[in-house]
Amino acid sequence: MANIIEVRNLKKYFGKGDKLVKAVDGISLEIRENEIFGFLGPNGAGKTTSLRMIIGLLRPDVGKITIMGQDPHKNGKELKRALGIIPQSLTFYDDLTVEENLWFLAKIYDIPKNEARERIDFLIARVGLTEKRKHLVRTLSGGLQRRLNLILGLIHDPTIILCDEPTPGLDPQSRVAVWEVLKDLPNQGKTVILTTHFMEEADRLSDRVAIIDQGKILVLDTPKKLKASIGEGDLVEFSLNRRDNLDDLAKALKTFNGIEDAYVSSGLIIIRALDVVSRLTRILNFIETQGWEVENMSIRSTSLEDVFINLTGRALRN
């Protein structure tokens, strides 16, 4: 697939002297046609700043961005038509109805009336807002508002969709509805750039993921390869009755035969091991002999969070 977006050595600093914040510090990447490209990182990592520079809402201090061969800061009309934004914040007029919001943007994008009508009907149906189309947006639930926020960015049928944290605070039903729409976009010939700090979201949706922290890209690959990069095996998380000296406990567990890794994250002991179930009894016994009691335990596959922890020593949610 050809590159649709190319970013070279992108930098954006805020403040001066001691208060200098390197929001984005030398990012370079290529985004391919018809892929979902994920930016994964904690809050303040530089995801949204990068995105705002890529779409032309923020001027970079240094660096070069080309989208479909054009500079987004030149305000090319064709390029603007090709870009769709689904911002993190809710960007609609809550004193208009669902339909009025969509009609407003259709007019701003100069979409012919019949085409706009078809597009509005399609999108409203796609996210299950048909019954609410005549309702004022302020009367909708947060989940339904988020769905409207999504389709507002798609009203002009853009080629590239920039999606900034699309599902914070959503109920599971709305989250799945949003994911379904996003997941389907590459099938319609669209390219999606997704920023998120939800590892599950990035994992499920992204074809490739760039993990970003403190303004720098730490790794960039497919979720599968990223997860594989930290080793094989499943993970078991232990929540213990006390949180003191957990690092010592993790070090001790790490020496166990067959345990690939053991570390502390967010107050939990996390152990990665091949065939982890068969080793559980021995692990539990050891923990209890060391003076702890296991309050809770869960087994899961390796996630992108583990990749992040592996890279930074911190949990993504921290």
Add this chain to the structure above:
Amino acid sequence: MSLKQILGVAQRMGLQLFRSKWTIPYLILYPLFFIGLYWIGFSTSPVGESQTFLVGVINQDLGLSDEIKSLFHNETIMGNSSFTLYHSSDVLDKGFGIEFIDILANLTYSNITNAPHIFEVTQFEEESDATDKLFKRDLDILIVLSPNFSNTTLSILNRYWHNTFRFYLHEMIQLDFPTFPDLPTNINDSIRIIGDESYFNFKMAKSVLSIVIHEYQDLTTTFKGPGGSISIRMNKDYEVSIPKYSLFELSIPGLIAFGIIVQPSLISMFFCMEFRSNNTTFDRIRLAPSSGGVYIIGSILVQIPIMIGQTIILFLTSLMLGFNPQGDILIGFLIALTIFPFCLFLVFISTAFLSNEDVVGNVLGFGAPFIAFMSGAFIEIPKVILIPGIFPTSSGYPRDFLLWDFLPLTHTANALRQVLLYDFDFHLVLFDIFMSLFLSIIFLIFSLIIFSYLRFKRRG
């Protein structure tokens, strides 16, 4: 930039305004309340009935000719009467001019107890001295009595005597003095009135004076010797058509002007919500293939009908509460529209700098009355002359450029007042209309530049 985009912005803002809980209070109830409050407070307070006008007089009257003097001294002609029975003794010696001036100086408003004089008369020798005072507005009006004023006045007596007593004054004079010329017949030809047509004190003084002159003709006509009507009766009751207003009515033009510049506060409050730092809805518009012009024109489109609607409400409310305009209400309405660009200026300049609707509401909420006050919409404010006599007027007397002339509302309020209260002709308020429009547009252009820079260009 396409029409569809512009209409899209206008339609969207229109819908939002229509649904806003503040629309009805601000656009309808507020002007009703404000004018209503004035009506309650001041509708029974009469003012403006007893204004004293500053009149300058140059008396060039050469008096009566010797032939006529000798005729009136002839006791045979005068019979049992004497000229001085009906006129001041000076008239025969000094002419009718001094009598006319004396009458002017002693005229009072007959319908008001202890009323002040209608005219405060100052006599001048040189016309240049008088016009200098006129220029500085130390005089409202200047009257020049021409050298043949007395002869003209006499001609009226002649006509009357001829008709009533077969007293052929002119023939009698010509009997003894065959070369004596015909007497002029129109007193107006011998009184020259000078002043600034665009100054409403002049206009008022002139209208009162025209009645006085008319009365003076009648009076002199009634002087006809024995058995005739009595001497100087200029103090008699007669109607002088000075418009009588309550304080409420006098305030209406200013209130209308003020009411119009109040409404930008609602639009601005509403408008600035778009530019809140945490509001990214506007980012969608910025990313769309439209320009700042679309947004600006669209927003203007939605503001114009609101402004027109509110102006209509202001006029209708005033009329319903008893305001009786002397001039053409339609012209008044058109004059009121000239302040619209200034209203747009207030919207754009406030939202260029402020992104908090409460702050905007407060700034314009206090700012609009302040501007109206400084524009003289509520009370007359002291003149601060910046450049004397710079603006030409239709009267030929140039007008000063005052400090408050920088405010377009000053001109709108002036023009509204002159048309609605004093029935000035349209051409007499053209200067104010022009200045109101001109300054408003200058302000608007300035605000658009600032707004475009701060809200569009600086944000990329």
